[in-house]
Each structure stands twice: as C-alpha cells, then as structure tokens.
Amino acid sequence: MAITLLLSFTACNAQIKNAKTESVKIYGNCGMCETTIEKAGNIKKVAQVDWNKDTKMATLTYDPSKTSQVEILKRIALAGYDSDQFLAPDDVYAKLPECCQYDRVKKSEMVKVETIDDHSKYNHEGATNKSNETKQVVNQLKSVFENYFALKDALVKSDGNLASAKAKELLNALNAVQMNKLSNEEHIVWMKVMKDLVFDTEHIEETKDVGHQRDHFNTLSDNMYQLLKASKQETPTYYQHCPMANNGKGANWLSKENAIKNPYYGSQMLSCGITVEKIE
Incomplete structure (x- = not known):
C-alpha cells in the first residue's frame, strides 16, 4: 500500500512542473467529502490534492507559477469545506449531504471566501x-x-x-x-x-x-x-x-x-x- 501511494505521489509530481508540496488541515467527515475536496482542488497538470479523512490533513502539490495554496483552498471552500484559512459559504455547507456536514470550527481569523479582498496591493494614500x-x-x-x-x-x-x-x-x-x-x-x-x-x-x-x-x-x-x-x-x-x-x-x-x-x-x-x- 505504501509503495502504491509513493508511486502515485511521484507520478503526480512528474506531471506538475516546478511542484511545490504543502500540508494543510481541511475539515470533513467521510469518503464522499474526500471525493468532493479533491475534485474541487485538482487542476490537471497544475494542482493535485490528496486528503486524509482520518487526520483531516491534505497534501497540496501544485505549480506555484500557475496557482497557490490560497487559490486551491478558496476552490475547496466554495465546494463547502472549511480550512484553517477560509470558511465555506453557509448556504453551500447547508447543501452538503448530512453525512458530510462536519462540525464547523469558526474562528475570527478565518475568512469567508465570498468577501475576501486582497487590500495589501492597494496604496491607501492614493488611487x-x-x-x-x-x-x-x-x-x-x-x-x-x-x-x-x-x-x-x-x-x-x-x-x-x-x-x-x-x-x-x-x-x-x-x-x-x-x-x-x-x-x-x-x-x-x-x-x-x-x-x-x-x-x-x-x-x-x-x-x-x-x-x-x-x-x-x-x-x-x-x-x-x-x-x-x-x-x-x-x-x-x-x-x-x-x-x-x-x-x-x-x-x-x-x-x-x-x-x-x-x-x-x-x-x-x-x-x-x-x-x-x-x-x-
């Protein structure tokens, strides 16, 4: 099993140029959650997500010249799944199957994806x-x-x-x-x-x-x-x-x-x- 997972991970890295790998926590419950989370995060030859339903940890492998951890987690949040960085929209979470409705841990520092705006690139002293x-x-x-x-x-x-x-x-x-x-x-x-x-x-x-x-x-x-x-x-x-x-x-x-x-x-x-x- 470990050999199979290693081969799969190696193949993923080979397909994604300049592959960068990070681990993040994404909340969910079951195998259906796993399918949805990975489908939302994956982009062919650009990003691959491997989520573990037991540990709630996801391995993100991506080409940093074409996407980022932030963009991947936004896509997953819009599919209904919270991470430690972004909250899923309430209406999307509510439409998840009952078995997929995980216990939500709402933190003040987490951002709802509908309202996120990158103000760091703006000069507040001028337009x-x-x-x-x-x-x-x-x-x-x-x-x-x-x-x-x-x-x-x-x-x-x-x-x-x-x-x-x-x-x-x-x-x-x-x-x-x-x-x-x-x-x-x-x-x-x-x-x-x-x-x-x-x-x-x-x-x-x-x-x-x-x-x-x-x-x-x-x-x-x-x-x-x-x-x-x-x-x-x-x-x-x-x-x-x-x-x-x-x-x-x-x-x-x-x-x-x-x-x-x-x-x-x-x-x-x-x-x-x-x-x-x-x-x-």
Whole structure:
C-alpha cells in the first residue's frame, strides 16, 4: 500500500512542473467529502490534492507559477469545506449531504471566501495602485476572451489544426488567471465555470476533428458567456445564436463583431444565425 501511494505521489509530481508540496488541515467527515475536496482542488497538470479523512490533513502539490495554496483552498471552500484559512459559504455547507456536514470550527481569523479582498496591493494614500490593479484584472481576462475569439475564428474556417493550436493558447490563458486579482463577481463566476472551461478547451486541443471540436465549443461558449457577463470589457461583445446547430437544439457563441460568421457550419452556412444580445 505504501509503495502504491509513493508511486502515485511521484507520478503526480512528474506531471506538475516546478511542484511545490504543502500540508494543510481541511475539515470533513467521510469518503464522499474526500471525493468532493479533491475534485474541487485538482487542476490537471497544475494542482493535485490528496486528503486524509482520518487526520483531516491534505497534501497540496501544485505549480506555484500557475496557482497557490490560497487559490486551491478558496476552490475547496466554495465546494463547502472549511480550512484553517477560509470558511465555506453557509448556504453551500447547508447543501452538503448530512453525512458530510462536519462540525464547523469558526474562528475570527478565518475568512469567508465570498468577501475576501486582497487590500495589501492597494496604496491607501492614493488611487494610483488601485487603478493599476483594476486594469490588470481587465487585461487578465481579456487574454482569455481574445484567445476564445481566435478559436472561434478557426472554427469559422473549419480548420481543425488551427482550432487545436488556438485551444492550446486559450488553455494557457485560462491557467494563467490569478483568482486573487479578480473582482468578487468575476471570482464567483470563475469558480463555477473554470473546470468546465478547461475541460472543453482540453478536448478541443486534443483532437483535429472539427465536428468534435464544435461539440465542445458549444458548452465552452455557454460558460464563457457567463464569465464575460461578470467582467467589464473595453469594447462590446455580441452573443449570437444558430438555431440549426447542436442537432437542431441550437447553439450560441460570442463574437467581437455584429456580423454573423457561424463557427458551427463555417462556409456551409456562414451567415446562419442572429445576434441575441449586445454585451457592454
């Protein structure tokens, strides 16, 4: 058993570049808690969480250039589990199965994740640093959206190789997002959609089959729409819809221009669709 655990830990370190390992206490009760905690904290090739239900200790292994202990514990808190640093939202804890509702130890120094704000980066003597920080937030998500638009354009061209390459760039942008620089509204949405964004983007990158790429672009676009709605951008974005895509169920996408260029059919039905919303 010990050999198996060692091999598993070694394999995890091999997959995560510049791996840093730390141990932290996370509260929970059972095997179901273990599954939820680890799923919330894990990000492929970026972060791995191994939680022990008996000791309540978790081993965090992560790439410090792409995430941090704080970000991992925030994700776990938003899944309903307290640590010594962060409290889970009360409504999320209340929705846990009865067997998972551990005894909560509320401490004054613990922070509720919904209200956390990093004031250390602000200059309280003036507004210059705060203005720069806001600009960094916008630019950070702007890279995500710009790479999404590039992926959309590749699908408009029905170019599976190009779409795969653009998905790789989008994946890099997603992994580069630093949650502590997001606004509260952006952070809440990011925590809800981040894993699905990564999942769909990885699938688009891993194949050159345009049909399969478009299947994942459908759900990718739905989650990207939620994120963009929570973010303040410098230019308007158009939310567009094709009623024939997705086997007649319809599918949406985001575009920087009002003119319809359909990523689900390309040149076959390039102008099929309508703009349903202008996001400003």
